[in-house]
Amino acid sequence: MRETFPFVNLKAQYLAYQSELDAKISKVLSSSAFIMGEEVRLCEQSLAVFSGTRYAKTTSSGTTALLLALLALGIKPNDEVITSPFSFIAAAEMIAFIGAKPVFVDIDERTYHIDVHKIESAITPKTKAILPVSLFGMPCDMDSINSIASCYALPVIEDAAQSFGATYKQKRSCHLSTIGVTSFFPSKPLGCYGDGGAVFCDDEEIDHQITLLRHHGQSERYTHQIIGMNARLDSLQCAILNVKLQHFAEEIRLREEKARFYNENLQGVILPYIPKDRSSVYAQYSIRACNSSHSRQKIIESLHQKGVPIAVHYPLPLHLQECFAFLGYKKGDFPVSERVAEEIFSLPFSAFITQEEQIKVIESLNALMI
Template sequence: MNIQFINLKAQYKAYKDEIDTAIAEVLDSSAYVMGASVGELESNLSAFCGARYARAVSSGTDALLIALLALGTQRGDEVITTPFTFIATAEMIALLGAKPVFVDIDEMTYNIDPEKIESAITSRTKAIIPVSLYGLPADMDKINAIAKAHNLAVIEDACQSFGATYKSKYSCNLSYIGVTSFFPSKPLGCYGDGGAMFCNDEALDEKIGSILNHGQIGRYIHKYIGLNGRLDSLQCAVLNVKLRHFKEEIAKREQIARIYTENLHNLILPVIPQDRTSVYAQYSVRLTSGNREAVLEALQHRGVPTAVHYPLPLHLQESLAYLGYTKGAFPVSEKIAREIFSLPFSAFLSEQEQSYIIESLNALLG
């Protein structure tokens, strides 16, 4: 079989008429930037997550940058985060001249370990950025409590977890600021780069709205140093359509994950604590036998694509070597990076495809 890692074409075909109509409406309006679909999307996102305010943003990476700017992050500040995630989280901290301070992860959830955060806090600490990895929210109550005790802000990097819940509240609405990504491969994705930001503070929302539009508070009146972080009208139109179907897709994702979990053998499978749900941005499993690359190559020969999220923790990346971390600094992250890999997954993975993937993997692992 020739299986797609994420079947975006099948999703487009399912919603084709609605998406084509929404795109045509933007083209007819010629309002390609800050058109009606932008405000509509922000209202829809706010209603979905339960956050008072939502802002459409050009990417999840830009959302992280804007959040840090909104907090007044500057050179010399420290921001605590995880070394086991995509580089954008630490990259935006470093870009502002602040220092990423890493804390190791919990071995079961792969999210930042709250028990290790407090020892990393110093007088220079500005904020904590937990990442809700692979679609599963971090333990936000514990993290928020630590932050409150030390007068720190929490930015939830929910770039992989839009639609997931923690204690019945939606990810993106679990901290002072929530940010997410709508990159095409995300659980809710647009047709290019895109993202959003969420908060419940009016003054903070106004500052975010200004920073993402060159720091403007009026036409050609610039209060802040900002950037062009706007999300264009075409992407918003696509997201408005997809959001209408998103809860159905979440249910389907949960069903597909359950089938994987019930039928795969000889692997460490995702652990979802009882107080949370996951949207399975990736369905990631671990192979502890040390022959991961051979298994992935054999799967590829059978037409089953895989991916490794993430093979090299951030503290070992050349771009962040100046931080002074060495191999062994975060043993759990390093262990997971050696063992983990992700299987094909989307709401449009067919039963036949999934059965073939399971049979192929079980046959290889015995």
């Protein structure tokens, strides 16, 4: 059966802000200032204020934000960077892309984040950074991670592609470690209308390196201080973010409200666990239906037949991906990641999902839990 409503309702969001967005886009088109310029400056200023960091630099994607962060910290071939095997590929991919080695540490089964109790045993003389992924909208246990990192004089990069806007002990995600990075992919809690990302920090030298690296290593026009790349975010995307940022606090409130409605009405599922010291922006609303007699595949097929769209984040842990075969990991090395990957799936969710749509999801899923 055809899905009766979208998994993430981006069209409803656009229609809600259409006049503001259209006016901003028209202004950029009229100015012809498509690269850097005033909208970029305003966006970076607003992002820094929102996150509480001294510096924010926009980038062409969340993936390039990760790459820039690694390069700014001087990560080199044959270095090791500790990260999670249960995540989107970008963090581990960028570590490997520069010739360093992703060292995976299994996850905590309740939060799906890197297990802080297992990090220290993975540290070696080659370890140069820790890169936790703040998954599904909630920050990791950053105090514990930072404490371990401090003992070994290691920087920490928070991959906050899914948690921008969330808090940890009253501080915003992206302002919880040496460097924070995020993504503005359209379906993210704060998304633009294409690829986009940002790097956040308080350190002036790191920010200077990010500034150079994202613009061909250029300190001034045609003067290149270091080898860099083109990783800038364009003015149109920044203009769109400038509009959406004005509504972001209200969208976070709506996301929390709609997540609470799921929490209170779903039956027989393992819900996302959120410790009291942090909040979630629910980049995805992911559950595990372990109490059903049906397999995940059967549940997904049944929901699709009822017109309910479903996604799986993530079906195969990174250590079992073909591209990471060179690392020598095998099935069974990270049992929690493997078990969660076999059971987890995500329900339709956004600030604009209607209660009628949520009720349809709840009734359809609860019927399978009998």
